[in-house]
Amino acid sequence: MAGELTGKIALVTGGSRGIGRATSMRLAREGATVAVHYKSNRQAAEVTVAAIIAAGGAAFPIAADLADPAAPERLFQLLDAELTARFGSTGFDILVNNAGAGGRATIDQTTEADFDRILQVNFKAPFFIIQHALPRLRDGGRIVNVSSTAARIAYAWSPVYGPSKAALETLTVSVAKHLGPRGITVNAVTPGTTMTDMNKVAQDPVAVRPFVEMTTLGRVGQPEDIADVIAFLASDRGRWITGQRIDTSGGLRL
Numbered sequence: 365m366a367g368e369l370t371g372k373i374a375l376v377t378g379g380s381r382g383i384g385r386a387t388s389m390r391l392a393r394e395g396a397t398v399a400v401h402y403k404s405n406r407q408a409a410e411v412t413v414a415a416i417i418a419a420g421g422a423a424f425p426i427a428a429d430l431a432d433p434a435a436p437e438r439l440f441q442l443l444d445a446e447l448t449a450r451f452g453s454t455g456f457d458i459l460v461n462n463a464g465a466g467g468r469a470t471i472d473q474t475t476e477a478d479f480d481r482i483l484q485v486n487f488k489a490p491f492f493i494i495q496h497a498l499p500r501l502r503d504g505g506r507i508v509n510v511s512s513t514a515a516r517i518a519y520a521w522s523p524v525y526g527p528s529k530a531a532l533e534t535l536t537v538s539v540a541k542h543l544g545p546r547g548i549t550v551n552a553v554t555p556g557t558t559m560t561d562m563n564k565v566a567q568d569p570v571a572v573r574p575f576v577e578m579t580t581l582g583r584v585g586q587p588e589d590i591a592d593v594i595a596f597l598a599s600d601r602g603r604w605i606t607g608q609r610i611d612t613s614g615g616l617r618l
């Protein structure tokens with residue numbers, strides 16, 4: 365498929381469903397070969413890969429549960445093997461750290477196991493995925509980290525999720541500084557209330573009302589709203605943007 369990402373290779377974590385699926389589809393539509401990462405729902409990953417291939421694109425699934433600290437290493441073993449078989453090298457161009465763990469519990473309701481799982485999936489895993497990606501990402505490449513408006517908005521039910529995304533945003537600027545000399549841009553996007561399996565509130569017409577009222581553009585986000593911004597950052601048109609947090613919430617709580 366010919367487009368502005370023709371010849372590029374992308375890894376999208378959590379690329380099989382929700383925002384990740386829309387991102388995988390969008391990058392593939394622009395010509396990138398996409399490694400569609402997922403946790404355990406192989407069927408959903410195969411459906412996404414099949415949809416990309418049916419539309420004329422290239423993709424393959426790759427599984428690793430990021431709640432396991434050994435996952436980044438395992439993920440890159442699988443990715444290396446697949447890329448070597450397809451292209452004869454382990455190099456790639458675009459990393460989208462999208463997979464995330466939610467959780468709605470106030471501080472008094474949060475267990476240490478919840479705390480560890482959310483920090484592991486939302487911060488530690490992206491950190492070590494980026495570390496493993498460093499020697500494989502080609503100069504001029506792209507990293508996009510999927511954060512959340514919960515990093516800046518006070519919700520009593522997100523005392524771990526919000527800070528985990530704030531940590532991811534701070535990591536974003538640090539790594540942007542490190543990779544600037546290689547022409548690799550590193551940015552974060554922050555979805556607001558977005559219609560995916562993870563967001564039960566977005567699916568509930570009554571519970572979602574206050575979030576729609578708080579959203580300047582007057583609706584919940586669709587995965588494609590976020591994917592289009594990620595694709596822009598991943599393209600040559602995004603080459604002069606790095607170390608930024610791009611709000612992709614339709615103006616939630618402006």
Ligand SMILES: NC(=O)c1ccc[n+]([C@@H]2O[C@H](COP(=O)([O-])OP(=O)(O)OC[C@H]3O[C@@H](n4cnc5c(N)ncnc54)[C@H](OP(=O)(O)O)[C@@H]3O)[C@@H](O)[C@H]2O)c1
Nearest residue numbers: 378380381382383403404405430464512558560561562563
């Ligand atoms: N939806 C929202 O309102 C919203 C708002 C702000 C930010 N975000 C952020 O956007 C990102 C995507 O969220 P989404 O709503 O699109 O989620 P989603 O629809 O629930 O999709 C989840 C994807 O991530 C994978 N995944 C989940 N847990 C994983 C784990 N432990 N290890 C590896 N992969 C895992 C899933 O794989 P399986 O299919 O195998 O489970 C699937 O591919 C997350 O970082 C989230 O924090 C979402």
